[in-house]
Amino acid sequence: MQATIDFILELDKLKGVTRKVRPLGLERYENSAEHSWQLALMAISLVRFAESPVDVNRVIRMVLVHDIGEIDAGDTLVYVQDGWEERKARELAGVQRVFGLLPAGVGAECLALWQEFEDAETAEAKFAHALDRSMPILLNLSNNGQSWRENNINHAQVVKRNGPPIKAGCPALWVYLEARLEDAKPLGLFGS
Template sequence: MQQIIDFILELDKLKGVTRKTRPLGLERQENSAEHSWQIAMLAASLAPYAAEPVDINRVVAMLLVHDIGEIDTGDTIVYAEDGWEERKAAELAAVTRIFGLLPAAQAQRFMSLWQEFEDGETAEARFAHAADRAMPVLLNLANNGQSWRENGISHARVVQRIGPPIQSGCPALWDYLVERLAHAQQQGWFGAD
């Protein structure tokens, strides 16, 4: 029991990891715990639109564990272009440490889910990636491009980074976003790279 409690209390630190996007109607940045919860709910809501049949419980579990490494590494904006190999190595070390707080069988289960998300090869992982990439876009669209403008992110970079994973995992969601991203571009909601 103590190992599980230690793990859960360690996860509380995810609430202190800030991201670049603001929650609707708030002046503060969202945190990674909020992001993980929201994308899990997004995926659960979008399950009928997945590109392939998925085990939604597995998808939700993946989304709940995929950013746990940020407890040690912090968050990197999805549109960053350099340093991904180093970042992923640091996240692997972090999740190994954090999941290692649990009894071995539970640690292995969570590590397998984390790795499946990272590999992105299963239908569940592709759908999870679609939800993960879509949520910051949806918040930016609702916030007049707040983090795109503040961080100098262009329309082209957004489409290049989020288009393929969303189209692969949830084509209907990508179809929905294409039109809205074009409108956002017309509104001047993007930065200049």
């Protein structure tokens, strides 16, 4: 019991990991725990649009563990390409440490879910990636391009970085987003 309680309390630190986009109507930035929770509900809501049939419970579990490494590594804007391998190595070390707090079988199961998400090869992982990439787009479209403007991210960067994984896991969602991104071009929502 104590190992599991230690793990649960360690997870509370995910609430302190600040992301680059603001929740709707709030001046503060969202945290990674809020992001993971929202993706779990997106999975339930959008599962019928997944590219292939998926086990939604597995997807939910995956999106709930996918950012655990950020407790140690922090969050990085998806558009930053330099140092990607080093950041991923820090995330892996972080998830190994955090999941290592759990009894061996449970920790190994969580680590396997995290790795499945990272590998993005199964239908569940592809769908989870589509959700992960689409939520910041939805927030930016609703927040007047807040993080795109603050970080000087242009339309082409958004499409190039997010289009392929969203299309691979949830094509209907990409069709929806692509049209809205195109409509947003003349509105000044993007950086230059």
